[in-house]
Amino acid sequence: MNKQHIQDLLDKYFEGETSLYEEKELKNFFRKTELLPEEWKSYKLMFGYFETEGMKRMPVKNENQRRKNFFWLAGIGISLAASVLILLTVFLQPTRKQLEPFANATKKLEQNYAVNPQNKKTQPTKSGKTQPVKNKKLKGVPVRKLLDDDASNVLANNRDHHLKQKNFDEVIDASLSPLDNMKVVNNAMDKFKYFDLMNKYLPDQDLSTFTKTKN
Amino acid sequence: MEIWHKSFRDKLYRLALRLLNSSDEASDIAQEVWTRLWQKRAEIPKLNNAESFAFTMTRNLCLDVLKSSRLKNERLDAVHENTFVSPQSDSIELNEKMALIHQAISNLPEQQKTVMQLRDIEGYELTEIAQMLDLTQNNTKVILCRARQSVRQMILNFELHEQAAYSGFTR
Numbered sequence: 001m002n003k004q005h006i007q008d009l010l011d012k013y014f015e016g017e018t019s020l021y022e023e024k025e026l027k028n029f030f031r032k033t034e035l036l037p038e039e040w041k042s043y044k045l046m047f048g049y050f051e052t053e054g055m056k057r058m059p060v061k062n063e064n065q066r067r068k069n070f071f072w073l074a075g076i077g078i079s080l081a082a083s084v085l086i087l088l089t090v091f092l093q094p095t096r097k098q099l100e101p102f103a104n105a106t107k108k109l110e111q112n113y114a115v116n117p118q119n120k121k122t123q124p125t126k127s128g129k130t131q132p133v134k135n136k137k138l139k140g141v142p143v144r145k146l147l148d149d150d151a152s153n154v155l156a157n158n159r160d161h162h163l164k165q166k167n168f169d170e171v172i173d174a175s176l177s178p179l180d181n182m183k184v185v186n187n188a189m190d191k192f193k194y195f196d197l198m199n200k201y202l203p204d205q206d207l208s209t210f211t212k213t214k215n
Numbered sequence: 216m217e218i219w220h221k222s223f224r225d226k227l228y229r230l231a232l233r234l235l236n237s238s239d240e241a242s243d244i245a246q247e248v249w250t251r252l253w254q255k256r257a258e259i260p261k262l263n264n265a266e267s268f269a270f271t272m273t274r275n276l277c278l279d280v281l282k283s284s285r286l287k288n289e290r291l292d293a294v295h296e297n298t299f300v301s302p303q304s305d306s307i308e309l310n311e312k313m314a315l316i317h318q319a320i321s322n323l324p325e326q327q328k329t330v331m332q333l334r335d336i337e338g339y340e341l342t343e344i345a346q347m348l349d350l351t352q353n354n355t356k357v358i359l360c361r362a363r364q365s366v367r368q369m370i371l372n373f374e375l376h377e378q379a380a381y382s383g384f385t386r
Binding site: 013014015016020023024042045046048049050053054056057058059 | 228317336337338340356357359360363364370374
């Protein structure tokens with residue numbers, strides 16, 4: 001590459017006439033050659049600047065910073081939510097006074113629906129092997145009678161059960177007694193149904209004519 | 216597609232950096248354009264040139280930022296955050312000259328700066344740059360010519376000044 005060629009390229013370059021290929025040629029020349037005339041030394045720097053600027057890359061640090069910030073914020077948010085939850089559970093716990101009626105009701109139900117321990121003892125067991133002593137005592141008694149006795153036991157139990165059921169229903173009825181008033185209201189509301197029907201099928205004007213003609 | 220490569224995002228970053236002189240803002244804008252492109256990737260095959268579209272978008276965003284900061288009078292005496300550091304040279308004089316070239320380019324008007332960045336650093340054809348800036352090819356060439364000449368003039372002026380100072384020092 002002779003000096004004149006480079007000078008021509010430089011002149012063309014500053015007129016904006018060089019092609020990309022020629023500009024590459026210039027860049028290559030100035031990168032490779034160290035010994036240059038004084039007037040070209042700053043061009044070497046200029047083309048070098050272009051080349052190094054073209055290798056700058058977007059910093060990745062920025063994204064990492066953002067991610068870190070995000071995690072930090074997320075951590076704060078989670079801990080805040082947790083503390084609020086804990087506070088809520090502590091302060092919104094029902095007091096004993098508030099729970100008293102429920103406790104009483106459950107006690108009553110338990111008392112009324114409790115199983116009689118005597119019945120449990122007399123309840124028949126199907127497997128004979130588990131109670132060999134009983135079988136020895138009842139050796140002489142016919143099987144049929146045994147079964148009958150069992151049946152009567154079962155019946156007795158059922159009767160008891162029925163009684164308990166009744167008792168239970170009463171308890172429930174008692175607890176629902178405030179709703180009896182609602183029944184009255186409902187009955188009253190039922191009567192209004194007919195007003196609706198009358199309004200639907202017999203509008204005011206027609207109603208008068210209807211009654212007159214009927215008379 | 217070539218524009219999905221990270222090196223293309225770096226090109227956008229470099230243009231934004233040239234115009235804004237702030238690494239943080241430039242990477243924000245490059246990332247923004249990148250994600251917008253990704254959201255519109257279905258429409259991109261219809262575009263004639265997605266690359267120049269991306270550069271146009273980057274430039275417009277940068278101009279918006281410049282406008283808003285000019286309103287706040289922040290950038291009137293912009294201090295350059297990114298002073299150029301040459302990787303090879305360890306002599307202070309060389310670094311100073313590089314910084315001078317950097318300064319010369321950043322003193323150019325915005326259009327000249329953009330054209331010079333796209334041509335001399337990124338190596339785009341004049342037709343492509345004209346498309347990006349919505350100019351005619353002739354106009355782009357004139358702008359590029361002016362940019363190169365004024366950079367040369369600034370370097371020559373500095374050298375003359377330096378020579379005078381040097382000779383004065385030796386006397």
